[in-house]
Amino acid sequence: MRLSSGLDLTVVRHGQSTANVAFAAAEAANRPGTGLVGRDRDIPLSPLGETQAGAVGRRLAGLPARRRPEVVICSPYRRARQTWRFAAAAADxxxxxxxxxxxxxxLRDRGMGELELLTRTAIEVRFPAEAARWRETDELRYRPPGGESLLDVGVRLAPLLAELRTSHAGRRLLLVAHDAVVIMLRHLIERLSLDELRAVVAAGPVANASFTSWTTVDGDDIPVLVEYDVVDHLRADPL
Incomplete structure (x- = not known):
């Protein structure tokens, strides 16, 4: 995947969500239930996530005008759209x-199909055969029933990158999305091998409200990674 010369791309993962909090609490207690109801796409930000989103906006506001995003595209999921709303308000x-x-x-999150909003412990309890299949399958290729593998996420992102190459060439572009999207964009843009991609996945999830950026250098039309999973703004933010 080649992006046109001059296209600078930044991806922000959404701020902490109520599901992030619920999953962490359930896993810490080794219990299957999270108390979450409804659809993954409707999960909102937690109070901390709202604060993180504000820090994103203040980081962007602190940039020189020539480095601020000119085009912003969000995942349709509530937590991503909220992240940009709070970020834009803080910048304003x-x-x-x-x-x-x-x-x-x-730019939606990885679809987990029948396993949506279930912890690994819950999957072990309710769907032991599926849990075993997951353990035995390459993490990049595991596709839950009715859901997507990580490689499937890459397949749907590839046409979007091709469109960005033509419709937003030469413009500073910011996406607000999800962990799986950030990881698979690295695979597509940097042409990571599957082994290199597995290493990125094994290193752990992309942090909430983190920045990952690529830019073109010296006229080369293949963007290079400038920063990955950067959260310095969260530690430095005065609020």
Missing amino acids: AAGVRLPPPLVDDR
């Missing part, structure tokens, strides 16, 4: 107007 309070977001369904 700092005197900087950020672009209104576009929404693209291809």
